[in-house]
Amino acid sequence: MNAPRYTTTAIALHWLMALLLTALFGVGLYMHDLPVSPWKLKIYSWHKWAGVSAFLLVLARMAWRRAHRPPALPRNMTNALRLAAHAGHGLLYLLMIAIPLTGWLMSSAKGFPTVYFGVLPLPDLVDKNKGLGELLQQVHQLLNFLLAAVVAAHVGAAAKHHLVDKDGVLLRMLPSRSR
Amino acid sequence: MKSFALIALVGLAVAPLAEAAEFNSLQADKSTLAFVYKQMGVPVEGRFKKFAARISFDPARPAAAKAELDVDLASIDTGSSEGDDEVAGKGWFDTQHFPQAKFVAGGVKALGGNRYEVSGKMSIKGRTRDVTAPFSFSQQGNVGVFDGAFVLKRADYAIGEGEWADFGTVANEIQIKFHFLAGAGK
Secondary structure, three states, rough: OOOOOOOOHHHHHHHHHHHHHHHHHHHHHHHHOOOHHHHHHHHHHHHHHHHHHHHHHHHHHHHHHHOOOOOOOOOOOOOOHHHHHHHHHHHHHHHHHHHHHHHHHHHHOOOOOOEEEOOOOOOOOOOOOOOHHHHHHHHHHHHHHHHHHHHHHHHHHHHHHHHHHHHOOOOHHOOOOOO | OOHHHHHHHHHHHHHHHHHHHOEEEEEHHHHHHHHHHEEOEEEEEEEOOOEEEEEOOOOOHHOOOEEEEEEHEEEEEEEHHHHHHHHHOOOOOOOOOOEEEEEEEEEEEEEEEEEEEEEEEEEOOOOOEEEEEEEEEEEEEEEEEEHHHEEEEEHHHHHOOOHHOOOOEEOOEEEEEEEEEEOOOO
16 A cells, blocks of 8 residues: 555654653643652652653654645545544644643742753743642643543544544554565 | 042941941841752752741851741741641651751851851751851841851751652752841840
């Protein structure tokens, strides 16, 4: 099959981020109501480091996407579905940017700045402010649940393309088998 | 030149009066006792909201200075309320048995300029250690301003025992920063 595919770099970034974001989401759910302990301090820092990494990865991914446009959608898709696909992907990128940003701002507002891998301090864009910290925490959480919903729709759409439409859309994002 | 000489003359005349002042009434509401600790390499600021200090300090006679500080450990603000509850517990300050930290100055020496150094004994959680803290002193009208900082090692006082004893999560070195205002009195 010689259908147009995503580049190997785009495929690698997609699946790397899929794994990383799933782990970040799970860890976030697990850690938020832990009692204070060295383990909690550690896991919060790890979550922040991974979140900064995810933010850098999405920037790299967007730069790559600019230079290497994704393959066109199948011709037989209706306009409404095309619109939904583009809107869905746009929302995924928006959330992948907004979620780490709210996490970073929330850390500063709560007075626990982010130090990437314990060595590189990120600047505090907002001052310590308890109310703002709690608000940003709620926004961070809400955006994550929204992301989970959009990802579920994304997975559902991929499954529908593969199982119902049988149009090879999912295969374009899978590692190519050796010929 | 003439006016400069005049200012110098006035300065000389006033200086002995100013130097005679002894600063001994702490303005608690304007003074702060803060600290910075590092967790996972992240500097976090905290402070003590309640403390009492008895200071008598004459910059002209630092050797005669006296200072005593009592810190209400339960008044700690670690930067988060869950942190405040945690450090009141047995493994940290054990405030139920050791509600106060106490510092008693043994002496102050001049380091030149407006710099001084106080040394004395710090007692926390039943343990007493020698500490030394450099500070600067400046006079603003009738008020003396003391600004200093020093590093306290939490393990010296068993602050953070058991699971917290490892410095990998919370570092051993805690920076203490004091900013005291004291009025001149008799």
